[in-house]
Amino acid sequence: MDRQSAEPVKSGLPRQLLLAAASCVAVYLSPALSDLLVYDRRAILAGELWRLVTGHLVHFSPTHLFFNLLGFVTVGLIVWRRGYSRFWILCAISSLAISVALLLDPDVTSFGGISGLVNAAVVFAAIRGIGERGRWRWFSVAILILTVVNSALEAMTGRPTFAVPGDQSFVPVPLSHVIGGLTGAIMSLEPWRLPKRRRCHSECGNIMW
Amino acid sequence: MRWEKRHTLTIATALLISVLMLVAGCMPPKSSHYASSTVQYLYPATKEHIETPAIPVLSLPLRVGIAFVPETSEAGVQNPWWRVPAQGSQTSRVNYAAVHSLDEKKKMDLMKKISAEFKQYPFVKSIEIIPSPYLSPGGSFANLDQIRTMYGVDVVALLSYDQVQHTDEGLLSLSYWTVVGVYVFKGEKNDTNTMLDAAVFDVPSRKMLFRAPGLSHIKGSATPVNLSEQLRVDSQRGFDEAAVTLAASLQEQLDLFKEKIKESPQEYKIEHKVGYRGGGSVDLLTLALALAMGGALLWTGNRRNR
Numbered sequence: 395m396d397r398q399s400a401e402p403v404k405s406g407l408p409r410q411l412l413l414a415a416a417s418c419v420a421v422y423l424s425p426a427l428s429d430l431l432v433y434d435r436r437a438i439l440a441g442e443l444w445r446l447v448t449g450h451l452v453h454f455s456p457t458h459l460f461f462n463l464l465g466f467v468t469v470g471l472i473v474w475r476r477g478y479s480r481f482w483i484l485c486a487i488s489s490l491a492i493s494v495a496l497l498l499d500p501d502v503t504s505f506g507g508i509s510g511l512v513n514a515a516v517v518f519a520a521i522r523g524i525g526e527r528g529r530w531r532w533f534s535v536a537i538l539i540l541t542v543v544n545s546a547l548e549a550m551t552g553r554p555t556f557a558v559p560g561d562q563s564f565v566p567v568p569l570s571h572v573i574g575g576l577t578g579a580i581m582s583l584e585p586w587r588l589p590k591r592r593r594c595h596s597e598c599g600n601i602m603w
Numbered sequence: 604m605r606w607e608k609r610h611t612l613t614i615a616t617a618l619l620i621s622v623l624m625l626v627a628g629c630m631p632p633k634s635s636h637y638a639s640s641t642v643q644y645l646y647p648a649t650k651e652h653i654e655t656p657a658i659p660v661l662s663l664p665l666r667v668g669i670a671f672v673p674e675t676s677e678a679g680v681q682n683p684w685w686r687v688p689a690q691g692s693q694t695s696r697v698n699y700a701a702v703h704s705l706d707e708k709k710k711m712d713l714m715k716k717i718s719a720e721f722k723q724y725p726f727v728k729s730i731e732i733i734p735s736p737y738l739s740p741g742g743s744f745a746n747l748d749q750i751r752t753m754y755g756v757d758v759v760a761l762l763s764y765d766q767v768q769h770t771d772e773g774l775l776s777l778s779y780w781t782v783v784g785v786y787v788f789k790g791e792k793n794d795t796n797t798m799l800d801a802a803v804f805d806v807p808s809r810k811m812l813f814r815a816p817g818l819s820h821i822k823g824s825a826t827p828v829n830l831s832e833q834l835r836v837d838s839q840r841g842f843d844e845a846a847v848t849l850a851a852s853l854q855e856q857l858d859l860f861k862e863k864i865k866e867s868p869q870e871y872k873i874e875h876k877v878g879y880r881g882g883g884s885v886d887l888l889t890l891a892l893a894l895a896m897g898g899a900l901l902w903t904g905n906r907r908n909r
Contacts, residue, residue, distance in 0.1 A: 398899060401699070418885055435779075450883070453882075454882055458882060458884055461884065461885045461890060462884065462885050463826065463885070463895050464885070465885040465889060465890045468890075468893040468896075468897045469893045470896055471897065472893070472896050472897055475900060476900070496881070500752070501663075501881075502881040502882075504881065505881040505882065505883070506882055506883070507882045507883030507884055508883065508891075509883035509884050509885040509886070510883045512885050512889060512890075512893065513889060516889060516893055516896070519896065520896075524752065529899075530900075531898070532901065533899045537892050537895070537896060540892055541892060542890065544886060548886070552805050553724070554884065554886050555638075555886060555888060556886050556887035556888045557884065557886065557887070558884055560885060564881060564882030564884070565664060565726070565881050565882065566881070566882060566883075566884050567881035567882065568884060570881075570883040571883070571886065571889070571901065574690070574883075
């Protein structure tokens with residue numbers, strides 16, 4: 395992974411992030427829109443494929459929306475400010491990956507929530523942060539270890555380790571967090587740049603990652 | 604002659620002490636037994652009709668009811684021979700049983716502890732704690748049907764218990780002859796064996812889904828003066844410890860049951876209620892990590908390579 399050059403991080407608020415957050419709120423406030431966009435297994439299998447991506451914008455209760463958006467906006471701002479590229483590609487791919495994984499579980503007939511993307515972004519930011527210098531690097535290592543341990547516990551027990559208490563409007567699906575984390579890890583390693591790096595390694599004679 | 608008199612006195616004293624020791628040491632053990640039985644509640648002897656279980660249809664997420672089955676009438680105290688009440692009199696047994704059997708508050712506390720085990724499972728929508736007066740002795744499935752209608756539950760976890768307490772006289776009981784010893788020395792040795800049992804039934808199909816036991820064994824000692832109090836303490840402790848092992852056992856049995864459903868789909872039919880949905884909810888730890896990253900970003904001065 396490249397060591398980043400010293401340059402000021404981006405300031406301000408990314409419009410796309412605000413747009414995504416506003417979309418979540420709008421979808422929550424409109425039940426008709428929620429019905430149209432929610433992950434519905436039967437509808438997806440009948441051909442309504444947009445639900446694979448849009449289902450993550452749907453939330454089932456104010457608590458569900460609040461905590462998910464708090465996590466998403468915070469981690470989105472971190473990624474933006476650190477200048478890590480391809481965040482939106484990460485969001486699109488992890489949305490698809492999570493939904494496809496959920497299709498393999500027939501028990502989940504309906505699904506909503508952006509938390510899988512939050513997990514993807516946390517892992518993505520932590521692995522990219524390891525490639526940097528200074529305190530941020532070690533902080534990223536700690537974040538990555540804790541996230542991996544937490545996701546492993548969720549995968550083993552099949553339930554969230556530290557769930558937000560009191561929300562019974564839906565059944566938590568930890569699989570979305572695990573798949574999100576895996577997607578974030580794969581995306582942060584930039585697999586599409588692998589052949590180029592290898593070429594560079596052989597040509598330049600020094601280790602780039 | 605004088606020597607013979609003294610010798611006789613010594614032998615008499617030794618005999619007296621031996622008899623007293625024999626009496627003190629050979630006191631028969633006291634024991635008490637308190638129990639409630641799921642089988643007696645569901646299949647009372649007076650009813651000839653036996654329910655035939657059908658294939659359970661579990662409609663997820665489940666609404667679970669939890670209740671203690673009524674106590675059995677045989678429960679009570681087996682007194683030593685000199686304390687057996689007169690024929691026809693039940694006074695001694697009833698009073699003693701009233702002191703030591705599970706009271707409603709304790710039952711509620713135990714049910715709350717056990718319901719916490721169910722609550723953490725995503726396929727459980729709600730838990731209803733059903734007070735004992737709603738279950739009639741020998742009420743069988745007809746009574747469970749009424750409860751199902753009243754509380755709107757799909758499955759019911761029936762809790763029963765069995766507690767036996769034995770009290771034996773130890774060597775220290777010899778000191779009771781000094782009178783002061785009765786108040787000072789703990790010559791009464793108590794053993795308390797407790798079993799709590801949870802059997803989960805699908806009411807419409809009359810089928811038991813799974814069961815889990817919780818066991819405990821408490822040893823204690825007491826002076827004769829505070830024996831009753833100590834037995835009560837041991838009894839409560841026995842139930843508390845059995846509830847802890849029951850919780851662990853329940854978790855294990857629930858996981859096994861989930862596997863069983865997957866392996867034998869012909870034995871259990873699973874349906875999803877309208878509105879049953881999964882959700883991706885941010886874990887509190889992930890949220891804390893994201894916020895910590897944000898804080899660290901501000902701390903490092905919003906610049907790279909610090």
